[in-house]
Amino acid sequence: MVLLLLKRDRNLLLPTSPLSGNQILKLSLEKAKKMGIKEVILPCNIDNTASKKIIEKNNGQLLITIYDEDQDEYLYKYVVL
Numbered sequence: 001m002v003l004l005l006l007k008r009d010r011n012l013l014l015p016t017s018p019l020s021g022n023q024i025l026k027l028s029l030e031k032a033k034k035m036g037i038k039e040v041i042l043p044c045n046i047d048n049t050a051s052k053k054i055i056e057k058n059n060g061q062l063l064i065t066i067y068d069e070d071q072d073e074y075l076y077k078y079v080v081l
Contacts, residue, residue: 021054029058029080042078043068052076 019027025042032040042060044051060078067074 021051022057025054025058038081040080042080043075044078046074046076055080 029040041063042055043066044055046052046065055078058080060080063077063079065074066077
């Protein structure tokens with residue numbers, strides 16, 4: 001299995017994968033660490049409780065709630081150090 005990890009302005013872009021969300025995030029955070037990325041910012045729709053749990057399980061700390069005008073939705077913004 002190949003996991004693509006793209007780096008762009010401190011954001012990680014993840015492809016669709018047969019792995020679970022938790023496995024994808026865990027592997028991605030490990031890869032980011034190896035790439036020298038010290039801080040990963042993860043947005044999450046406030047209604048997406050599954051993603052919220054996955055991010056928090058991987059030591060995500062809630063920074064702020066923001067409103068995305070383009071998508072007309074509220075998002076949680078997490079950081080993983």
